[in-house]
Amino acid sequence: MNEFSTIPVEELKEDKILSQLVPEMTVAEYERFIDSVKTSGINTPIHINNDMTILDGRHRVKACKELGIREIDCLVHNFDKTQTVNFVRDTAIERRNLTPAQRADIVLKSSDLVESIEAKARENQGKRKDLTSGPAGHDVEKGKTRKQLADIAGVGEGTMQRMMRAKKEDEELYEKVVKGEVSPWKSETILIERKKSNVKKVDFPKSRPISEDERKLFMAIDNMDLNFNQIIYYVKTNQEKLYEAICDTYDKRYDFWVTVL
Template sequence: MQKINDQIQSVSINQLTEHPLNRELFSALTPSEYELLRQSIQDHGLQHPILISKEMVILSGNCRWRICKELGYEFIDAKLVDYSYEEEAIELLITENKARRGAEDDYIKLAKQMDSLHEAWNISAGRKSAHDARDNGQKKRKDVAAVFGMSEAQVGRHLQLLKLNPNIQSLVSEGNISLMGGVALSGLSMDMQNLFYDYMQQTNYPKLTVNEIKTIIESLCNTVGNLEKNIDSVPKTETPIDDIEEKEIAKVQKAISKVLLLNLSNGSKNKLKATIISTLKKLEENA
């Protein structure tokens, strides 16, 4: 178990490094928040020492450290944290920063915090903790939920977001997709998620409601289902299709999928339908 020493040390500011997970797990302060903290340190000095490991890695106080460097500090007040396992350092990184920073607005970063705390406490479905002997009582999902002031179900919904591909995660982080919208998308395959992202690009990333997202998902599923039926209706040849043909077919599938996502006029729909039917007939004739 980690222990924060009461003694305050003055350490060289240039010997310290940021924890590698800090930027991944926590949003940067807004410009106004950063300037307010900077002004406070400039006027009154550092009021609260930062927390560091014996390897000179900052566990809490990365923003204060950067500001002190900007202000020309050569030394900074710090408290040393003793711990035996890296998981304990990650636990402290999450709990201390959460307590100091307050609510995290980025759902993806929040989900990563929850996931990291699960990992640090070795909480995983159907797997006994390897650290039971030193845990003094295994942590459970309810303990993670308590840290974030949520129910276990709410934590579970956040964790669903980590099943999204990176592009859609970015849209969630930017606020273009809500928490529940992301949860609705998380059940899709990666191929379907890619189709959804293509749609978002075509529409310049609108802010969608959950119902709008569900409607788009239904449309995508119908589109892909119709494409698969058309492809399955093409007679199979005994000769295997080589790599070049596979790639060309994939290009056609992707092109048709994108076209079907557009709001086509009736004339364009009929033209597309005629083209597909004509192509399928030619494939049957050449079989």
């Protein structure tokens, strides 16, 4: 059960890693917030962990320090590290006016952080299999599926797919998507065009006659190139519908993923 307490703001501390999960207020947003605090004070308790780490409300604490407010009402939780990350994630998604890309970013970063925490815990546990496996000997869950992540973020599965791909393939492009400079759909187009430009045409050898097997091989390679470009064309032409259909088809093809993985 959560404990309610009034705590001196100087005793509270910010976890920089947790703070990175949640976008900062813009300058304009913070100025409006400060004006509100000057007029009405802090009306909503912040959330902290039992070690005085701020879980939700760092901007309120910052405002208190700037305005000379010495104490603030807090709801005190008793969370472990994973629960802490999940709480910060869920609170940020529910309360902030965020874009779909920002919500997806929070979920992806929190998922990475939880996996890091759990991996470190497994490493510290050493050979104690009873702590890392279920009763049937299976490993504990190592990560959520794309659909689960999308549901947590409250975004479409296609949006989450594009965010994950951009994050994996081009961190700079990914940050532009999070900042709203590039849409998730546009980032997908950029990555596809980049792959298209990297496709090199394979020419038949001219220095000697080629065998029938070689001819068939080169034709197959050319056809692969042709098919790839056809996919790019149809995806761009049909936009969201075809892309979602392709993702849905491959998600349901167990044999495809077994081959790839």
